[in-house]
Amino acid sequence: MDERGRDEQRGRLGRLFAALVGTEDADERDGSTAAGAATAEAAAASHLDLEALSKRLASSPDPVRVLRSFVSDVRSRTETAEAGAEPSALETYLAERLDEADLSGADGVSLPSLRVVRPNTSGLFYLRIDDDEVTWLAKLKVLRVEAVLNAALLATLGLPDADAASLEDLVAFEGRCARSVVAQAARLAARQESPARGEWAVRSAISEAIESARLPYRLMARFRVNVAGGRAAFEVDVVPPRIWPATARVDGLGIVASTAEMRRRAASEYNLRVGVLLAAYALLVAPELDEVWVAGVEDSGSSHTCYYSARLTRALVEGMDLEGPVDPWAVMREAGVALDGDDRVLAPVTQGFTLDDELLCPARRWDPVELSEERLGPALAHELGGELRRDLGIDEAAARRRAADELVRQLGTSTSQNVSALLAVGGEGAPEDVRLAARRCVEALIDGTLDDDPLAIVESFVGGGALERGVDEARAAFLSHDIETAEKSARSALSPVDDAGAFADAPGVAWRTFGTYADRVLYNRLAGGRDLRARLAPDAYLEGHLIVSACALARGDMGEALAHARLACEVAPLSTQASLHLSQCLEASGDAAAAADELRRLLSLAHDGETIGLAYLRMSQLQWQQGNVLATQACYQLACARLGAPVLVAGLAVVALIGRVGDASGSSLTEDQVRSALVAEDIPLAPTEEVGTVLLEASGAAIDAELFGVGRDLVRALCSVLRDDVVLGVYRSIEDEPDR
Numbered sequence: 001m002d003e004r005g006r007d008e009q010r011g012r013l014g015r016l017f018a019a020l021v022g023t024e025d026a027d028e029r030d031g032s033t034a035a036g037a038a039t040a041e042a043a044a045a046s047h048l049d050l051e052a053l054s055k056r057l058a059s060s061p062d063p064v065r066v067l068r069s070f071v072s073d074v075r076s077r078t079e080t081a082e083a084g085a086e087p088s089a090l091e092t093y094l095a096e097r098l099d100e101a102d103l104s105g106a107d108g109v110s111l112p113s114l115r116v117v118r119p120n121t122s123g124l125f126y127l128r129i130d131d132d133e134v135t136w137l138a139k140l141k142v143l144r145v146e147a148v149l150n151a152a153l154l155a156t157l158g159l160p161d162a163d164a165a166s167l168e169d170l171v172a173f174e175g176r177c178a179r180s181v182v183a184q185a186a187r188l189a190a191r192q193e194s195p196a197r198g199e200w201a202v203r204s205a206i207s208e209a210i211e212s213a214r215l216p217y218r219l220m221a222r223f224r225v226n227v228a229g230g231r232a233a234f235e236v237d238v239v240p241p242r243i244w245p246a247t248a249r250v251d252g253l254g255i256v257a258s259t260a261e262m263r264r265r266a267a268s269e270y271n272l273r274v275g276v277l278l279a280a281y282a283l284l285v286a287p288e289l290d291e292v293w294v295a296g297v298e299d300s301g302s303s304h305t306c307y308y309s310a311r312l313t314r315a316l317v318e319g320m321d322l323e324g325p326v327d328p329w330a331v332m333r334e335a336g337v338a339l340d341g342d343d344r345v346l347a348p349v350t351q352g353f354t355l356d357d358e359l360l361c362p363a364r365r366w367d368p369v370e371l372s373e374e375r376l377g378p379a380l381a382h383e384l385g386g387e388l389r390r391d392l393g394i395d396e397a398a399a400r401r402r403a404a405d406e407l408v409r410q411l412g413t414s415t416s417q418n419v420s421a422l423l424a425v426g427g428e429g430a431p432e433d434v435r436l437a438a439r440r441c442v443e444a445l446i447d448g449t450l451d452d453d454p455l456a457i458v459e460s461f462v463g464g465g466a467l468e469r470g471v472d473e474a475r476a477a478f479l480s481h482d483i484e485t486a487e488k489s490a491r492s493a494l495s496p497v498d499d500a501g502a503f504a505d506a507p508g509v510a511w512r513t514f515g516t517y518a519d520r521v522l523y524n525r526l527a528g529g530r531d532l533r534a535r536l537a538p539d540a541y542l543e544g545h546l547i548v549s550a551c552a553l554a555r556g557d558m559g560e561a562l563a564h565a566r567l568a569c570e571v572a573p574l575s576t577q578a579s580l581h582l583s584q585c586l587e588a589s590g591d592a593a594a595a596a597d598e599l600r601r602l603l604s605l606a607h608d609g610e611t612i613g614l615a616y617l618r619m620s621q622l623q624w625q626q627g628n629v630l631a632t633q634a635c636y637q638l639a640c641a642r643l644g645a646p647v648l649v650a651g652l653a654v655v656a657l658i659g660r661v662g663d664a665s666g667s668s669l670t671e672d673q674v675r676s677a678l679v680a681e682d683i684p685l686a687p688t689e690e691v692g693t694v695l696l697e698a699s700g701a702a703i704d705a706e707l708f709g710v711g712r713d714l715v716r717a718l719c720s721v722l723r724d725d726v727v728l729g730v731y732r733s734i735e736d737e738p739d740r
Contacts (some may be wrong), residue, residue: 047163048090057116068103071095093170097148100246109137121211125149136301144243147217172249177216178270182326185280195287199227200700202286207729224360230290232282238296241267268346271296272328279312293353306351310337361735365708370398383701385524394514396536399431400462411454437461471540474547487551490544503537511537517710518717519574521698542572558589576611596622603686607717612686613642634677687721
């Protein structure tokens with residue numbers, strides 16, 4: 001409808017407000033009007049091939065241009081009215097809605113760079129923004145264009161024959177979709193094979209529903225879960241009235257232009273319905289939940305505004321007919337909603353909760369596993385690879401950090417006060433490393449090598465031992481390219497602990513370091529950790545041996561370089577840095593086969609993109625040297641997929657390799673060809689299925705056990721492996737570590 005038509009109708013719309021709000025039943029009864037039937041009989045031969053349009057949008061580097069071309073084509077065929085070429089009502093409907101969204105940017109708001117995708121979960125259109133920064137108004141325009149495409153898609157899915165429908169039928173169906181969203185709660189819950197009971201299952205079910213729901217507007221919500229406390233909570237981004245359709249169907253009047261007030265009412269009701277939908281779904285799918293908190297919010301980039309805040313109980317939801325007509329205003333008021341709704345229009349209110357509320361996010365979930373002697377149940381022990389919680393630890397300094405929290409409250413400005421405080425935290429009953437750290441700091445205070453500065457004392461207490469100080473000096477010298485000083489400092493720091501065998505493996509005990517909890521679990525499950533009780537060595541111990549090895553390599557001493565590199569890999573079997581360095585030392589020593597074997601080992605355990613990319617990049621070089629052209633290109637392609645532009649990675653000289661591989665093997669290899677090339681050279685395709693299985697099992701176990709420090713890291717690694725939106729939603733639902 002053009003602007004002149006809209007203006008002509010605005011004068012009579014004041015009396016239509018009540019008719020618009022109360023048309024749910026009428027629209028259901030009168031979804032196909034007499035005018036619609038007449039239009040259907042005279043429908044043109046033209047029709048909207050939405051799947052073809054979807055493919056063009058997905059493959060185009062400029063999907064907005066494709067949409068503008070579509071609108072122009074529909075307008076041209078409408079104006080020429082050539083028999084058999086006039087657009088169908090569905091084409092006209094889509095073109096008019098796109099025109100309302102102002103693809104050209106005449107309103108001063110330009111669309112950012114976009115990519116169009118159709119996620120498997122919902123099958124709806126999703127407009128992915130490529131620009132690093134985008135204004136709030138531009139984001140709203142993207143959401144409006146996306147909603148227009150999905151309105152046409154939902155019509156093709158929900159109407160018997162969308163191409164034969166009239167324009168009035170299509171607009172009426174659009175309204176019914178907005179008013180029927182609550183009915184999806186039961187349908188989405190029915191898709192779950194069994195009730196969701198644990199933390200992992202509930203979060204997965206909620207995340208899947210958010211991704212799978214087929215709503216007129218993109219569902220953007222953040223959530224938290226506390227199954228033990230019987231609660232879940234959602235913050236839902238409201239749909240602003242400004243992106244609501246410019247026309248609506250009113251019973252007895254047909255299609256009319258929507259005033260700002262009408263759009264506010266329609267958007268307000270829709271936003272409440274989405275809140276009811278999420279709360280009802282969570283309570284239906286998760287029997288352990290007793291109540292769900294839900295708030296409708298708007299974050300404009302400069303402000304956070306809440307428009308409703310409610311707590312829906314199980315009793316309230318179980319008393320509702322979710323499949324029938326639902327009055328969201330009545331439901332929310334019965335839920336004790338914080339609601340400032342004047343004449344059924346939402347207005348800003350004070351939000352009744354935050355997603356960081358202790359009732360939703362108990363601080364105990366983040367208690368360090370390194371300090372716990374609590375046993376894990378048999379199932380958890382299997383999936384996490386340890387009998388005790390501390391068997392999952394990676395922070396060697398955890399006990400000192402905990403003691404430092406107490407110490408900092410007792411420190412002052414006098415040496416005597418600080419000595420007393422140190423002796424108190426390092427007294428009888430304290431862990432051995434805490435006692436040693438306290439004694440070391442007391443001696444340093446007395447001999448004057450440590451100032452009476454609380455921050456300096458705490459820093460020295462946690463990580464200021466002779467080993468750490470010596471490695472710090474070695475690192476600084478190495479970065480300054482003073483190889484001789486770096487090696488000397490590192491050896492001096494390592495000699496006392498190595499001579500004493502402080503971190504030497506013994507029967508049943510292994511000294512190890514880990515960069516992440518995911519690495520620790522993979523070690524426990526896949527790298528022989530079950531047969532050994534791993535104790536944590538300081539990170540400085542690993543770094544010291546890597547520095548000595550690098551210095552020996554630089555001066556050409558292959559024996560020393562290999563010895564220290566092998567020790568570093570033994571201490572840190574999942575360290576990317578240690579493994580790549582050992583491979584480099586082996587290659588430099590002339591043993592290219594052993595260098596490739598070390599990379600195979602790394603790839604068999606790798607899970608993050610950077611590790612996988614760097615390992616394949618190094619492997620591509622080794623395969624080229626061995627004359628394996630296809631394996632070279634396969635590895636190089638996999639490296640590029642993970643690193644983007646691997647030739648920019650410092651220290652890896654592959655510039656010459658790029659052109660030579662391309663000339664030798666021709667065009668890019670297909671996925672099957674890549675797999676075949678890797679199999680031929682016994683190179684793992686990372687991440688392996690085994691690694692993915694372990695991460696999935698361990699993620700669920702850690703979240704169910706409420707070990708959130710471990711669980712969050714595992715889920716992050718799982719996201720890298722699976723690249724799944726549902727798992728990403730679970731990851732986002734895990735709160736940050738609380739301030740203590």
